[in-house]
Amino acid sequence: MIENIFNSLILILQWESVAAMVIGTIIGMIMGALPGVSGTLAVALAIPFTYELSPLTALGLLAGIHNGTSQGGAIPAVLLRIPGTPGAICTTWDGYPLAQQGHAGAAIQLSAISSAVGGMIGALSLVLLAPPLASVALAFGPAEIFWVNVFGLTAIAAMLGDDILKGIIAACFGLLLGTIGLDESTGMERFTFDRIELLNGLSMLVVMVGLFSFPPSWEMAQKTVGGAVDTFKLVMTKGVWKVQQVWRAWWKSSIIGIIIGILPGSSISGFIAYAEIKRTAREPEKFGKGSVEGLACAECVNNADNAASMIPALTLGVPGGTIAALMLGALMIQGFQPGPQLFRESPQIVYGYAWQMFITSAMLVVLGGVVASRLFAHLLRLPNVLLLPLIIVMTVAGSFAAQNSMWDVYIAFGFGLIGLGMDRLGLPIAPVIIGMVLGGKAEFSLRVALLLTQGDPMPLFTRPICMVMIALTLLMLSYPLIRRGVAQLRAWFT
Amino acid sequence: MSLRDTIAALLGLAIGGAFIFMSRNIGAGGMFPRVVAGIMVAASLGLLAKAFFRPSAIAPMNREEILRVTASVVLTLLYIAAVAPLGFIVASLIFIPATAYTLGLKRHIMIWVTTVVFVASVYLLFQAIFGTPLPRGLLLDQF
Numbered sequence: 001m002i003e004n005i006f007n008s009l010i011l012i013l014q015w016e017s018v019a020a021m022v023i024g025t026i027i028g029m030i031m032g033a034l035p036g037v038s039g040t041l042a043v044a045l046a047i048p049f050t051y052e053l054s055p056l057t058a059l060g061l062l063a064g065i066h067n068g069t070s071q072g073g074a075i076p077a078v079l080l081r082i083p084g085t086p087g088a089i090c091t092t093w094d095g096y097p098l099a100q101q102g103h104a105g106a107a108i109q110l111s112a113i114s115s116a117v118g119g120m121i122g123a124l125s126l127v128l129l130a131p132p133l134a135s136v137a138l139a140f141g142p143a144e145i146f147w148v149n150v151f152g153l154t155a156i157a158a159m160l161g162d163d164i165l166k167g168i169i170a171a172c173f174g175l176l177l178g179t180i181g182l183d184e185s186t187g188m189e190r191f192t193f194d195r196i197e198l199l200n201g202l203s204m205l206v207v208m209v210g211l212f213s214f215p216p217s218w219e220m221a222q223k224t225v226g227g228a229v230d231t232f233k234l235v236m237t238k239g240v241w242k243v244q245q246v247w248r249a250w251w252k253s254s255i256i257g258i259i260i261g262i263l264p265g266s267s268i269s270g271f272i273a274y275a276e277i278k279r280t281a282r283e284p285e286k287f288g289k290g291s292v293e294g295l296a297c298a299e300c301v302n303n304a305d306n307a308a309s310m311i312p313a314l315t316l317g318v319p320g321g322t323i324a325a326l327m328l329g330a331l332m333i334q335g336f337q338p339g340p341q342l343f344r345e346s347p348q349i350v351y352g353y354a355w356q357m358f359i360t361s362a363m364l365v366v367l368g369g370v371v372a373s374r375l376f377a378h379l380l381r382l383p384n385v386l387l388l389p390l391i392i393v394m395t396v397a398g399s400f401a402a403q404n405s406m407w408d409v410y411i412a413f414g415f416g417l418i419g420l421g422m423d424r425l426g427l428p429i430a431p432v433i434i435g436m437v438l439g440g441k442a443e444f445s446l447r448v449a450l451l452l453t454q455g456d457p458m459p460l461f462t463r464p465i466c467m468v469m470i471a472l473t474l475l476m477l478s479y480p481l482i483r484r485g486v487a488q489l490r491a492w493f494t
Numbered sequence: 495m496s497l498r499d500t501i502a503a504l505l506g507l508a509i510g511g512a513f514i515f516m517s518r519n520i521g522a523g524g525m526f527p528r529v530v531a532g533i534m535v536a537a538s539l540g541l542l543a544k545a546f547f548r549p550s551a552i553a554p555m556n557r558e559e560i561l562r563v564t565a566s567v568v569l570t571l572l573y574i575a576a577v578a579p580l581g582f583i584v585a586s587l588i589f590i591p592a593t594a595y596t597l598g599l600k601r602h603i604m605i606w607v608t609t610v611v612f613v614a615s616v617y618l619l620f621q622a623i624f625g626t627p628l629p630r631g632l633l634l635d636q637f
């Protein structure tokens with residue numbers, strides 16, 4: 001393991017990988033700074049560009065974008081009280097009041113350093129926690145792998161939306177989309193409608209780009225022109241915060257981010273960490289009014305769970321969130337099969353990616369400081385209605401470039417419409433893509449498991465690990481009931 | 495009753511039902527899609543029942559918002575239809591300003607400078623760095 005860690009460090013320090021990390025981090029920060037452009041959209045837009053790149057260069061670019069958007073989202077959050085990304089909501093609570101008090105520069109500097117600290121600790125957790133988990137997962141047979149996939153999908157369906165039934169419908173839709181094309185086991189065509197383009201199934205890249213890029217762009221048209229023009233002057237005032245004030249918030253929120261980030265479908269780490277840091281703070285009354293601890297916690301936890309969400313993705317093939325699902329898609333496009341075998345067959349990819357998450361986090365200190373923020377602040381003046389067609393043009397170019405085919409552009413547009421419709425109907429989009437990612441593997445594992453038991457389904461329910469995974473799946477299915485019960489109890493006590 | 499949840503449930507029923515119907519002649523390969531489609535149908539029925547008893551709340555768009563989103567979708571459709579015959583550069587040079595003006599932006603210099611710089615950058619990025627030619631259009635293809 002130690003040898004692999006050092007070998008992968010040498011590999012990722014080659015100039016192509018370093019350039020990809022720098023470019024990715026800058027692009028991520030720029031996109032994260034644009035209100036309405038989430039990390040998911042930024043990664044989805046970038047994936048077509050990785051098609052032609054070597055695996056570690058591609059992963060370096062995506063790692064930079066992933067970490068960069070998390071930090072970039074803090075810039076409009078601090079300057080305008082607009083969270084550039086959903087993860088930056090807690091950043092607005094203390095970042096904006098600090099800016100109002102004339103400390104915008106210090107607030108952005110603190111957010112950049114906190115993001116870097118969280119990202120580096122998260123990357124270390126990936127190196128330390130993923131290999132033992134992968135070793136355990138290597139002992140899993142097809143039946144266990146099937147149930148791990150079912151659990152992952154259920155967790156995403158239960159936790160990423162407001163309604164578990166809608167989550168299940170979306171996940172099933174994704175699983176069904178994944179069955180289109182030639183059946184790997186029997187060689188028979190499934191749902192191809194005699195279209196030669198569908199024989200190899202729907203391109204995951206095109207579906208991802210369509211679902212995640214078109215709908216948020218079109219929804220930008222909802223708002224009238226306007227634009228964020230009044231930004232604070234980024235004057236750098238010293239002594240606003242000290243490391244002694246925030247180091248407790250850093251390590252506590254990092255640990256919370258890692259623990260919650262590992263759980264599939266969890267997107268609440270920021271709120272939990274903020275509540276915990278406020279509860280144990282020396283001056284909790286300052287939270288929400290410009291607390292440096294609050295801001296440090298909000299930004300640190302955001303980046304800590306970036307790498308942590310990749311732990312279940314890389315070890316079990318079960319993505320911890322939407323961006324992790326996109327990353328799995330990118331790995332599969334590069335020809336890798338995420339899961340415990342990845343650690344044995346391509347350790348340089350896993351450890352190289354962990355290094356890239358670490359290094360791109362460290363880059364945030366340099367690239368995310370006040371000087372860079374001054375440049376990015378100008379981007380906030382770009383009106384949404386101009387940003388919209390720019391994203392569409394990128395999406396069309398990216399979908400076309402996947403296979404030099406207009407067919408892919410039409411498919412991406414179709415999925416864009418489906419995504420928009422799902423959004424308006426309150427159906428979550430992420431389970432669709434996660435269903436597509438996990439579907440093939442789940443089906444293959446199920447069929448091999450049944451083959452091994454000569455068609456007898458009972459061992460699928462009676463093996464110990466299967467039973468644990470079934471229990472966890474049932475727990476996830478009852479999660480909305482538990483959540484409602486807890487809320488009612490809390491209301492009753494207060 | 496929630497109209498949105500009802501529509502979502504009916505769509506789920508239709509898609510699940512269609513996959514069950516289509517997978518009847520695939521043999522062993524039809525087992526997995528049938529099971530998944532069955533779960534989808536069951537979840538849709540659950541959602542349909544829930545739509546009657548406990549509707550979920552989603553903020554509706556107002557008339558202007560619907561018009562603006564529809565306009566951007568239609569413009570995107572026209573743009574995609576124009577890429578093959580006109581080529582990526584020409585279609586994009588028309589699409590970006592057309593969308594910005596349609597949605598109410600009137601800052602001409604910002605629109606045109608951004609458009610030209612952006613389209614040129616994207617084209618060069620794909621053409622020169624990734625070596626992936628974007629559509630040239632029917633006219634340029636003659637040369």
